[in-house]
Amino acid sequence: MYAACSKITDLEAQIVNLKGKVEEIQGDKGCAELNARIENKDKELAAKDIDLDAERVKAETAEEAKKKAKEARDISTSALKVAQNDYAEAETIVDTLVSESKWMRSRGVAVIANSILIATELDEAVFALIDASHDVGHRGGYLECDQHVEAAFGQQFDTHHCSVTDQTDSMLSQAEEVYDHLSLPVMELVTDALKHDD
Numbered sequence: 489m490y491a492a493c494s495k496i497t498d499l500e501a502q503i504v505n506l507k508g509k510v511e512e513i514q515g516d517k518g519c520a521e522l523n524a525r526i527e528n529k530d531k532e533l534a535a536k537d538i539d540l541d542a543e544r545v546k547a548e549t550a551e552e553a554k555k556k557a558k559e560a561r562d563i564s565t566s567a568l569k570v571a572q573n574d575y576a577e578a579e580t581i582v583d584t585l586v587s588e589s590k591w592m593r594s595r596g597v598a599v600i601a602n603s604i605l606i607a608t609e610l611d612e613a614v615f616a617l618i619d620a621s622h623d624v625g626h627r628g629g630y631l632e633c634d635q636h637v638e639a640a641f642g643q644q645f646d647t648h649h650c651s652v653t654d655q656t657d658s659m660l661s662q663a664e665e666v667y668d669h670l671s672l673p674v675m676e677l678v679t680d681a682l683k684h685d686d
Contacts, residue, residue, distance in 0.1 A: 499540045506533055603674040613667045620660040627656050 506529050604610065634645045 496540055496543055499536050503533055503536065600674065600678060604672060607672045607674060609670060609672055613663070613670050616663045617660075617667050620656065620663040623656040624660045627653075 509529075637645045
């Protein structure tokens with residue numbers, strides 16, 4: 489780059505020098521030989537101008553190529569930094585998910601299961617189901633016993649004084665319905681937590 493600029497400066501100095509000589513010689517106008525030399529020098533000068541322009545173009549092209557290479561390097565460096573930051577962020581997210589997954593497997597499932605098992609809503613539904621099942625079984629046993637007595641004695645036995653009513657089957661169905669559609673607060677919390685990303 490410095491060599492090209494130096495050559496350009498030397499050529500410009502030679503041009504100025506030659507122009508001065510041409511002006512001196514033109515003042516004399518007497519010699520054809522001098523005119524021929526002037527023409528040769530003019531041709532040389534024109535050739536040197538062309539060389540000078542070519543050198544300038546080369547220098548400008550080299551400078552532009554250097555700028556473009558620097559821009560490309562800066563862009564690739566920026567892209568690399570972005571990729572490294574994205575990778576580090578993804579790695580952090582994966583590490584967090586792995587640790588949360590370990591906690592969920594080791595403690596979370598047990599905590600949720602324990603919360604379900606000790607829920608008063610579940611206790612009440614199970615108690616109502618057991619109580620209704622017991623009443624249905626008691627009434628069924630009483631009626632079966634009544635059939636055996638009727639078969640043995642040949643007469644109808646009075647079942648009105650049985651302490652278990654005819655509504656035990658409907659009470660059992662109702663208890664089963666409540667149990668099947670039981671809503672526990674802990675399960676609502678789990679469902680809400682599953683809706684969120686974090």
